[in-house]
Structures are given as C-alpha cells and as structure tokens.
Amino acid sequence: MTPAISVILPVRDGGDWLREAVDSVRAQSFGDFELLLIDDGSTDDAIARLPPDARLRVLANPGRGLVAALNHGMAQAQGAFLARMDADDRCRPQRFERQLALLAARPEVAICGVQVELLQPDGGPPPPGGLAYRQWLNALCEPADIARELFIEAPLPHPGWLIRRTAWTRVGPYRDGPWPEDYDWLLRAHLAGLTMAKPADGVLLDWREHPQRLTRRDPRCARANLIAVKAPALAVVLGGREVLLWGATKTGGRLHDALTAQGVRIRAFVDLDPRKRAGRKRDLPVLAPEAASAHADAAILVTVSQGAKKPAIRTQLAALGRREGIDWWFAT
Incomplete structure (x- = not known):
C-alpha cells in the first residue's frame, strides 16, 4: 500500500x-x-x-x-x-x-x-x-x-x-x-x-x-555563496529595474558584483554614514537616505545585516512610499 x-x-x-x-x-x-x-x-x-x-x-x-x-x-x-x-x-x-x-x-x-x-x-x-x-x-x-x-x-x-x-x-x-x-x-x-x-x-x-x-x-x-545563489533569483524578481543598494558595506559590494554579473544595473549606494557618502563605492555615488526619493523608479535592496537597524530602515522606506516585497527587499 x-x-x-x-x-x-x-x-x-x-x-x-x-x-x-x-x-x-x-x-x-x-x-x-x-x-x-x-x-x-x-x-x-x-x-x-x-x-x-x-x-x-x-x-x-x-x-x-x-x-x-x-x-x-x-x-x-x-x-x-x-x-x-x-x-x-x-x-x-x-x-x-x-x-x-x-x-x-x-x-x-x-x-x-x-x-x-x-x-x-x-x-x-x-x-x-x-x-x-x-x-x-x-x-x-x-x-x-x-x-x-x-x-x-x-x-x-x-x-x-x-x-x-x-x-x-x-x-x-x-x-x-x-x-x-x-x-x-x-x-x-x-x-x-x-x-x-x-x-x-x-x-x-x-x-x-x-x-x-x-x-x-x-x-x-558562507555569505559570498549565499549571495551567489540569490543574485540570479533577484535579477528575475527585479524584472529589469535598476537598483539602489542600501548599505555601502562589504556585503553591498559583493551583491553589486553578483547582480552586475546577472545584467542588473546598479545606480548608486545609499548609506547613513556621512563618511561613506564622502567617497564612492564600486565607482558609484553613495547617497543619503533622503536622496533615494529622487530615484522612485529604482528598486532598493537593503544589505544591512544588523537586526536592530531593520525597524528604522523599514520606517524610512515607508516614509519614502516604498512597499516591502514590491519596491524593496532585505537582501543581506
């Protein structure tokens, strides 16, 4: 049976x-x-x-x-x-x-x-x-x-x-x-x-x-291999949209490289730290969070891994009119 x-x-x-x-x-x-x-x-x-x-x-x-x-x-x-x-x-x-x-x-x-x-x-x-x-x-x-x-x-x-x-x-x-x-x-x-x-x-x-x-x-x-497996799926979900990477971090840099290899265009990084905004990452500008409002057509992928910071990021993105799971995702 x-x-x-x-x-x-x-x-x-x-x-x-x-x-x-x-x-x-x-x-x-x-x-x-x-x-x-x-x-x-x-x-x-x-x-x-x-x-x-x-x-x-x-x-x-x-x-x-x-x-x-x-x-x-x-x-x-x-x-x-x-x-x-x-x-x-x-x-x-x-x-x-x-x-x-x-x-x-x-x-x-x-x-x-x-x-x-x-x-x-x-x-x-x-x-x-x-x-x-x-x-x-x-x-x-x-x-x-x-x-x-x-x-x-x-x-x-x-x-x-x-x-x-x-x-x-x-x-x-x-x-x-x-x-x-x-x-x-x-x-x-x-x-x-x-x-x-x-x-x-x-x-x-x-x-x-x-x-x-x-x-x-x-x-x-390892984190690098987790990024490697999620990047092709992210590329499909993004559906051709350009991306802001929220977090000019090491993880953000790795995700930039993996998504670029999938044909995704990264427009800029976003970071709270003014010291990071003074420079560039992967030869792209590092914007303040409020500057993201000028890029309403771009999807946002958040690469900040600290759990304590996530509620504040959700609040900031909601204030920008972004919908989680539609306009932006955590991708740590």
Whole structure:
C-alpha cells in the first residue's frame, strides 16, 4: 500500500543522534509514512543499531555527498507528500499531523515548513546566540511574510519541510553547486510561483545546534555563496529595474558584483554614514537616505545585516512610499 508521506533522511555516521531522529519519526501521531534512510558512506554502526520497523527502508547512496543522497531518496519515494528530516534533529510528535492539516486546509500552499527550537548538542536549551535567528525563523509563517524575507536566507529550515509531490516535480531535483542546495531549491520554487507557509501554533522540530552542523562548517553556506545563489533569483524578481543598494558595506559590494554579473544595473549606494557618502563605492555615488526619493523608479535592496537597524530602515522606506516585497527587499 502506498504511504501518504515519504520521509527522506540522509545520514553519514549518525552516531547516537540517529536513533533519536528515527525514534522521533516513528513516534509521529500520523503514522502512514515510509522512512527512507539514505546511507551516504557511513563507517559507524548507527544504522545497524536501529530497531526494526516495517516502515523503514535503508538505501545506499549511489553517488557521493548530500545532494546525491537527497535526490536518490526523492527518486525512490512513493508518497504523495515528501518530508525532510536530518540525522541529528528531533521531530515533535504532531509534526506530520499538523503539517498535513495545514496543506489540507490551504490547497494553495505547496511547501510547508515548521517552527523550530534550537538545542545544544546534549539536548539542552538553545544557545543564547541563536535566539534572534530562531525568532526570525519562527515569525515567518504566512506566505507573504516568507516571500518578503526570502532574500535574506532560507526561511524554512530544511529538515522541517513537507512538500507536495507536485511541487517537487515542478521545481526538479536539488542542484549540486557552491551554495546550499535547500536555499537554491526554495528560490527556484519561489520563481515557479509556489507558495510556502508554516503552522504558527508551536514548535514542531528540535533543530540541533553543534559545531559539526553543515551550516557551520560547509563553505557552501558562507555569505559570498549565499549571495551567489540569490543574485540570479533577484535579477528575475527585479524584472529589469535598476537598483539602489542600501548599505555601502562589504556585503553591498559583493551583491553589486553578483547582480552586475546577472545584467542588473546598479545606480548608486545609499548609506547613513556621512563618511561613506564622502567617497564612492564600486565607482558609484553613495547617497543619503533622503536622496533615494529622487530615484522612485529604482528598486532598493537593503544589505544591512544588523537586526536592530531593520525597524528604522523599514520606517524610512515607508516614509519614502516604498512597499516591502514590491519596491524593496532585505537582501543581506
């Protein structure tokens, strides 16, 4: 009998955390799933120590690396819904039930994420440094909010996805590039017109924060590579409009270069600092914020990353008559 959900869980040397991850899937209140565990060249015995379960299938990765493992799992999946899970995280018991309920109630949503809690490696409470990031992620539940802030970074943590098979077919497999494969996939889904949302009534995934996590050690997650993957998508969304880059920062310079390579014309930089306005950046003028009113036809991309400054920037741009997600975006 075909399961409703196929859970794709790639692993290489999962250690003790793998059992926790698998047990959390097996304990779901919605039990009509298959769990595809894709072994990406493990050398430990974590997989062999898992308890038997008719819903669990272990597959060998025919390629090498995470992207190959993910695509192999997706190709073998039988369910109408495709869920992601990682070997070092834990699902809350009602995760699938509540995600499916959202997708049933809102047929326009193609990709369902989750609110998360961050854990220490030992399962303890979240580290203080991750609180702002967690708050940002968990505040983005409605499609408009997710789309508005998609160009900051991935607003749906990868191990929490539940997507319709039709969405996967429309977007296509993960691409193996010098950037995070999940962020690239979400950007392509956005350009394809697919809608994303999350249940807003509580945490459904415990996301383990540790030094070995890919987002901490994989060079594909470096800021320069995040800019490289978002620039082509930004070029499409901009639709030929010229751009003001708000923030004469290092990130602003990198985004200038990446967008220019995509054929986007950068008109000027904008910055609050009068010392920066005294010079030029990338041989372009650096304007005061109030000067942006003379460039009403240009889109604005904000490259300021400090969260504390974002409310003031939103206020300034609203005063200029700019609409977030239409006339301007955060693109840090």
